[in-house]
Amino acid sequence: MHKDDQALIFELTKPGRVGYSLPEMDVPELDLNELLPEGFLREEEPELPEVSELDIMRHYTALSRRNHGVDSGFYPLGSCTMKYNPKINENVARFNGFAHIHPLQDESSVQGALELMYDLQEHLIEITGMDEVTLQPAAGAHGEWTGLMMIRAYHEANGDTKRTKVVVPDSAHGTNPASATVAGFETITVKSDENGLVDLEDLRSVVGEDTAALMLTNPNTLGLFEENILEMAEIVHAAGGKLYYDGANLNAVLSKARPGDMGFDVVHLNLHKTFTGPHGGGGPGSGPVGVKADLIPFLPKPIVAKRGDEFVLDYDRPQSIGRVKPYYGNFGINVRAYTYIRTMGPDGLKAVTEYAVLNANYMMRRLQEFYDLPFDRHCKHEFVLSGRRQKKLGVRTLDIAKRLLDFGYHPPTIYFPLNVEECIMIEPTETESKETLDAFIDAMIQIAKEAEENPEIVQEAPHTTVIGRLDETTAARKPILRYQKQ
Numbered sequence: 001m002h003k004d005d006q007a008l009i010f011e012l013t014k015p016g017r018v019g020y021s022l023p024e025m026d027v028p029e030l031d032l033n034e035l036l037p038e039g040f041l042r043e044e045e046p047e048l049p050e051v052s053e054l055d056i057m058r059h060y061t062a063l064s065r066r067n068h069g070v071d072s073g074f075y076p077l078g079s080c081t082m083k084y085n086p087k088i089n090e091n092v093a094r095f096n097g098f099a100h101i102h103p104l105q106d107e108s109s110v111q112g113a114l115e116l117m118y119d120l121q122e123h124l125i126e127i128t129g130m131d132e133v134t135l136q137p138a139a140g141a142h143g144e145w146t147g148l149m150m151i152r153a154y155h156e157a158n159g160d161t162k163r164t165k166v167v168v169p170d171s172a173h174g175t176n177p178a179s180a181t182v183a184g185f186e187t188i189t190v191k192s193d194e195n196g197l198v199d200l201e202d203l204r205s206v207v208g209e210d211t212a213a214l215m216l217t218n219p220n221t222l223g224l225f226e227e228n229i230l231e232m233a234e235i236v237h238a239a240g241g242k243l244y245y246d247g248a249n250l251n252a253v254l255s256k257a258r259p260g261d262m263g264f265d266v267v268h269l270n271l272h273k274t275f276t277g278p279h280g281g282g283g284p285g286s287g288p289v290g291v292k293a294d295l296i297p298f299l300p301k302p303i304v305a306k307r308g309d310e311f312v313l314d315y316d317r318p319q320s321i322g323r324v325k326p327y328y329g330n331f332g333i334n335v336r337a338y339t340y341i342r343t344m345g346p347d348g349l350k351a352v353t354e355y356a357v358l359n360a361n362y363m364m365r366r367l368q369e370f371y372d373l374p375f376d377r378h379c380k381h382e383f384v385l386s387g388r389r390q391k392k393l394g395v396r397t398l399d400i401a402k403r404l405l406d407f408g409y410h411p412p413t414i415y416f417p418l419n420v421e422e423c424i425m426i427e428p429t430e431t432e433s434k435e436t437l438d439a440f441i442d443a444m445i446q447i448a449k450e451a452e453e454n455p456e457i458v459q460e461a462p463h464t465t466v467i468g469r470l471d472e473t474t475a476a477r478k479p480i481l482r483y484q485k486q
């Protein structure tokens, strides 16, 4: 790697050097002091890097080479579905008629875009077994909050105001209790049993007339299918509560089972996971929410509807919880998901599920000899291992994750779900070949052997990356907001 690749952009700075060329200004310069309220104008120039266009290109190219993405290598991050995002999605999202329209355009001039949204809603209704869908929420957690606000509005419309609690299993994704809290509910945790499934006795004991909803995902966050889902639905419904399905990862049930048929009243999907929207790095997501008939009046407005041959934005929804996002959701991600659904077709989507589940079970069975398997039963699209055997040798799960970087892999999700000690959560996805899975398994086996024979190599990993082990807690808690010259 060239020396300059290592330098910070601030270290490449040469005063006066510029990376842009703008035409001479041919309009009068504005006095910012007149435009901005007093006190808002900075007193000193910002200390921005001064570099040439070539410097900045090389800087970002170098950064991109240090990065890890699905297009550069295997990325088995559990509960994140880092599958391949087909490039045809990008082509379609860049069509002029999709990329260059404005949300304030008259409906008659964007009929194609509205038809796509309507069709996508219809596909998602079919896939989830729900009665109506909104495309507005911008991501999974936003969908959760939207769904809970609808459940809240539903209970309130029935004069049922004592329902202040949302029940969430201890294996749930962290966003579930967070969304419940933001929606104004109190979270009640329900335990998992020794098989990793929701403990039915515990569920019965916490559900009652103050229950607004049970939030659940199936398969659950351990990658296990909740076999008693119909009984659980009955317990919650008998108490007057609603069932919320966290459908962020639909890879395990797509075209095989539907939340609507399992008794769920509300579901959100992460189009940026299962339906191949690019994600990671905080890019735009899309978290549509589907509901059963009795919750339709509370959906955010507008909904895309069809009147005769025309597609319209329906704002006439007096009981709606209102808008949850400016305009109509992250349209570009919805175009990508629509392209994916249409190019895969029903048989393709079924194959997604079959390969996602097969790949996860294949890896789990090949690795169980080398790592502890807390739940020895068939998994769905992901599975968890425990690094407790390696911990006894002084090697933590964090060390194993860091060592995987030396083999060129993005590590799996670690220390989540919380109810498994030294948890390692692996989601291979359906888009990886057997050769890739085998190579990753070999790396995991080698690391298990190193933990026994040469633990330092794991404890001190990574050895081959540009930067060694970071203090991630400090990096998150005390970010450096401004470069300071040494």
Ligand SMILES: *Cc1c(COP(=O)(O)O)cnc(C)c1O
Pocket: 079, 080, 139, 140, 141, 142, 173, 175, 217, 221, 246, 248, 249, 270, 285, 287
């Ligand atoms: C990713 C995920 C979420 C959150 O989705 P975001 O789009 O990141 O807000 C919620 N639940 C589960 C199970 C997930 O995997």
